[in-house]
Amino acid sequence: MIIDEVTITVEAGAGGNGCLSFRREKYVPRGGPDGGEGGRGGDIFLEARTDVHTLVDFIYQPLFRARHGEHGKGKNKHGKDSEPVVVRVPVGTLVFDPEKNLIVDMNEDGMKFLIAKGGRGGRGNTTFATSTQQAPRLAERGEPGEIKTIRLELKLLADVGIVGFPNAGKSTLLSRITRAHPKIADYPFTTLEPQLGVVQLSGGRSFVVADVPGLIEGASQGKGLGVRFLKHLERTKLLLHLVELASVERFTEIEKRIRVINRELRQHSAKFQKTPQLIVLTKMDAVPSSKYESWARRLEKKGQPVLTISSVTGQGLNSLMESVWKLLSQIRAEAAAQPVKAKEVVYQAKPRFEIQKRDDGFHVAGPEIKKWVAMTHFESRDALERFQKILQRMGVIKELRKQGAREGDTVFCEGQELTYEPDILDNGHGK
Ligand SMILES: Nc1nc2c(ncn2[C@@H]2O[C@H](COP(=O)(O)OP(=O)(O)OP(=O)(O)O)[C@@H](O)[C@H]2O)c(=O)[nH]1
Ligand SMILES: [Mg+2]
Structure with a gap:
């Protein structure tokens, strides 16, 4: 897991x-x-x-x-x-x-x-x-x-996501190109959870591939296993869109399958519209070459990059991996050319302090107040005066007055008990 x-x-x-x-x-x-x-x-x-x-x-x-x-x-x-x-x-x-x-x-x-x-x-x-x-x-x-x-x-950080209908051969492909051992079977919804694998090519080139449960029409409305696993693919740079050929008779069926999956992806997140896709026709070993060759050509004519593979014979797998690497490199290079954001950011808590009026007095709280309480030796008169000056500068005294504090009232600053003496503060140290 x-x-x-x-x-x-x-x-x-x-x-x-x-x-x-x-x-x-x-x-x-x-x-x-x-x-x-x-x-x-x-x-x-x-x-x-x-x-x-x-x-x-x-x-x-x-x-x-x-x-x-x-x-x-x-x-x-x-x-x-x-x-x-x-x-x-x-x-x-x-x-x-x-x-x-x-x-x-x-x-x-x-x-x-x-x-x-x-x-x-x-x-x-x-x-x-x-x-x-x-x-x-x-x-x-x-x-x-x-x-x-x-x-x-x-979020699972895969560079490449594999999508398609159940039984398209997604897990089989993952098992052939990585060391992952996903469950594979000839019934739909074999894969119940996303699976990750690392593809290692020659020359130290590598990328992470994610296989997710199959989608069906209506997945975005919760049909089948739904689209909830797609969030794992939101950050991928490339999608391999698998269409299996073994059960296909006509070209229009291929087109329809692609359309359905794309619609479900889009309905889950608009981000997928921008993710580049490679159409991968699978199980080429189960159909005559004359068929898939003409289908691939027709898809390409419509502007879709297409590759044909068989995870059983291994045909087309190398060229698929090389194509993926080439596309990924291009996408990474484009991303690297984007202006770099500031690398170090300091996160600050928003409110400086909070005052609550309770039966026993006013309670002032907040990280800064806590800090100054911790840093002050209250037994020293000088330190106490300095602490009061700080409260003044932060606007605590003003806010106390606004909330009705009077001379002699008890003020708890993060648990430290003090007496409200506005005159001394106002006259003694100015604003
Ligand atoms: N002939 C042939 N069969 C394949 C090929 N790839 C996968 N299969 C078979 O197709 C069936 C489904 O494969 P899976 O890899 O489990 O399919 P999947 O897309 O992961 O399916 P789900 O997890 O249910 O979405 C299995 O019986 C595989 O053995 C292939 O290239 N050729
Ligand atoms: Mg599977």
Whole structure:
């Protein structure tokens, strides 16, 4: 079975704490501040790779953690930054947040995405020194690293899809050109689930082929096995449209079969209209050559590229594979010529904070608030004032006032209990 969905947790490193320290020098009773900054916590990146094919490994390792930054030290020594952690995922992996919103589509080889940002180091007390406050007893703790639970989803990534009616010989073809061992039988709907195989040609050339259950007229309305497996073919670059000759009497039957399958494909997704197709007439061993040769010519006259094969005798298989490779190379080259999108994107949570009025007071919540609460030593008056300034700058004070907060009211900032003192804030530190 191909596992194509998994949930993992990524924990970026926290920043190192800033240091609170004063210089000690001989004959100098009180030296100035010399507490250094903490180092940055390690980031976590996702990287799309063509040499990773499944999400299976994540089942055994669902947690990725980056190291914390080193704490700052005295003598203005900064803590060391931590190295990022890179999580390798197959190209084509879709990444969702727990609310099922798409965060990013890892659809380009080598693309890197910052999924969890490491915290910055806390400032040491040196940086808090001002002309009026020369001996600040204030240092920040490191910023917590981002922690996210994400769901990875991988659509089977086949380059080539095989479509056609049941019994067309799709699975037989897959078994001949790859090492896959699909079930093959002379009754319809033998294949119940998509099957993947890798075609390996000389010179290290390879591509992935998917065989899906057969379609019938009305499949898009759920007839037969329906079209639900077609989503596995949405990203293919090329479709092999198989039509078997053994049960065909007249040319118009071939045309009709092609039309029916194309209609079902189209009704499932408009994307298929743009996917190039090769018509493959199969089971040539079961019909006289005079017949299939003239049928192939008639199809070609209508502008359809056609190849004729037998998976039993192997006739036509090599030239089919070479044609597929040629077409794929062209399609890939065209795709590579498209302008490249920005490779690294930073995903940010949207709302900055949220205020709820409850019986015991106002509750302010949000990732930024959480961060500043974690970074503040609340026992220090200076730190507390600075925290209030930050709330002011973020617009929290204004919003509290709007929601009816009065002097003396209790405000919980991510669990940290504070008292609302608008006058001090308004007069003391301006806007
Ligand atoms: N004579 C002949 N028979 C073939 C050829 N290819 C496949 N068959 C036979 O056709 C029947 C159906 O083949 P499958 O490969 O199972 O067909 P399928 O398209 O995968 O069918 P579903 O999975 O039911 O959609 C089997 O009995 C195969 O042995 C061929 O090239 N020549
Ligand atoms: Mg089959």
